[in-house]
Structures are given as C-alpha cells and as structure tokens.
Amino acid sequence: TQLLEQSPQFLSIQEGENLTVYCNSSSVFSSLQWYRQEPGEGPVLLVTVVTGGEVKKLKRLTFQFGDARKDSSLHITAAQPGDTGLYLCAGDEYGGSQGNLIFGKGTKLSVKP
Amino acid sequence: EPEVTQTPSHQVTQMGQEVILRCVPISNHLYFYWYRQILGQKVEFLVSFYNNEISEKSEIFDDQFSVERPDGSNFTLKIRSTKLEDSAMYFCASSVTDGTVTGYTFGSGTRLTVV
Numbered sequence: 001t002q003l004l005e006q007s008p009q010f011l012s013i014q015e016g017e018n019l020t021v022y023c024n025s026s027s028v029f030s031s032l033q034w035y036r037q038e039p040g041e042g043p044v045l046l047v048t049v050v051t052g053g054e055v056k057k058l059k060r061l062t063f064q065f066g067d068a069r070k071d072s073s074l075h076i077t078a079a080q081p082g083d084t085g086l087y088l089c090a091g092d093e094y095g096g097s098q099g100n101l102i103f104g105k106g107t108k109l110s111v112k113p
Numbered sequence: 114e115p116e117v118t119q120t121p122s123h124q125v126t127q128m129g130q131e132v133i134l135r136c137v138p139i140s141n142h143l144y145f146y147w148y149r150q151i152l153g154q155k156v157e158f159l160v161s162f163y164n165n166e167i168s169e170k171s172e173i174f175d176d177q178f179s180v181e182r183p184d185g186s187n188f189t190l191k192i193r194s195t196k197l198e199d200s201a202m203y204f205c206a207s208s209v210t211d212g213t214v215t216g217y218t219f220g221s222g223t224r225l226t227v228v
Binding site: 040 | 169218220
C-alpha cells in the first residue's frame with residue numbers, strides 16, 4: 001500500500017507570511033490532488049496535478065507535482081486568516097475509475113491576523 | 114454549484130444494528146465512492162462503484178458492507194451489523210468521469226456513532 005507523508009503536520013503563521021506544505025511518497029502516483037477540509041465537512045477539491053513537473057496556480061496558491069510523480073507541494077503566498085484549515089493531499093493509486101485515493105494525514109494551517 | 118448530498122448528517126445506532134447511509138451524487142456523474150474517516154485519522158477508501166457494480170474495494174469493505182444504487186439518483190452504503198469500530202465520518206463522493214484527472218466531489222458526510 002502506498003503512503004503519503006505530509007509535512008508539517010501543524011503550521012501556525014502570521015497573516016502576510018508565505019508557507020509551503022509538502023506531500024511525499026516513495027511510490028509513483030497517476031495523479032495528486034489537494035483538498036481542503038473544514039471541521040465536520042467533507043474534503044473540497046482544490047486542484048489535480050497529473051503530469052510530472054506540472055505547476056498549477058490558483059490565486060495565491062501554487063501547486064507543483066514532482067518530476068517523478070512521487071511528491072507534491074502547495075505554496076501559499078501572503079497567507080490570510082481565511083486560508084486557515086486542514087490541507088490534504090491525496091494520490092490516485094492506480095488511475096482509472098477505481099477511485100482508490102490514498103490520503104495524507106493533512107497539514108493543519110492556522111493564519112493569525 | 115452542484116453538490117453531493119448525504120443523509121442523515123448524524124446517526125447513532127446500537128452495536129449489532131443495521132444502518133443505511135444515503136447519498137445523492139451529482140446528477141451527471143457516473144462514478145461513485147464511499148470513504149470513511151475515523152476521528153483524528155486519515156480519510157480511507159472503502160469502495161468505488163461504476164455501471165451498477167463495484168469497481169474496487171478496500172480491505173475495510175468486508176462482508177458487513179454493501180452498496181447499492183436502488184434508483185437513478187441514490188447511492189447507499191449498508192452496514193449489516195455495526196461494531197463499535199465502525200464509528201466514523203462516512204463520505205460519499207462522485208466524479209463525472211475518470212476522477213484521476215477531474216478530481217472527486219465529496220459530500221459533507223454522515224457521522225455514525227455506534228454505542
């Protein structure tokens with residue numbers, strides 16, 4: 001079974017700071033997805049990266065998929081209190097329609113005003 | 114924006130009882146999934162469903178679990194004889210096509226508490 005390690009587990013920063021969250025595995029994934037989860041709610045998809053080396057930007061969020069498709073990062077520029085939440089990476093283990101996503105444990109981000 | 118709807122939001126049941134968790138996926142989605150998240154732990158895959166049959170299931174999805182699409186809109190997860198360790202948030206998800214590329218839309222979950 002493939003594992004996804006996320007780091008850091010917790011991150012507390014001041015508004016305006018930049019941060020990077022990492023998602024690493026020793027195995028190759030067909031794709032990597034990033035979700036944000038609020039307490040008591042389901043994960044909400046932020047982005048899917050499919051191609052090795054791919055970079056996607058979503059406003060102040062930049063997502064990168066490693067060249068070897070084993071790792072990914074999420075960079076937030078000028079963090080705001082509204083960015084506070086749990087960020088999850090999830091890898092598609094086999095691809096196709098099976099939907100067997102492997103989730104990391106998440107990074108709990110707190111942005112203080 | 115289209116949503117995946119799950120009912121009930123909370124369910125408390127006695128050990129050994131049967132429960133049915135219900136989901137209404139997004140209407141034009143063809144692939145359906147169940148995941149669960151035990152408190153404080155990772156989200157875990159249970160089962161995927163396409164074309165009226167199970168595509169893949171995890172080790173967690175044993176004989177106590179079953180899924181069904183009884184009509185054109187509902188997708189259900191049944192646990193026949195609940196155990197204390199079945200207590201968790203259960204999330205339904207759907208995707209229009211290969212979720213590898215498009216990602217998955219998750220519902221808000223059903224919190225199941227087995228007492």
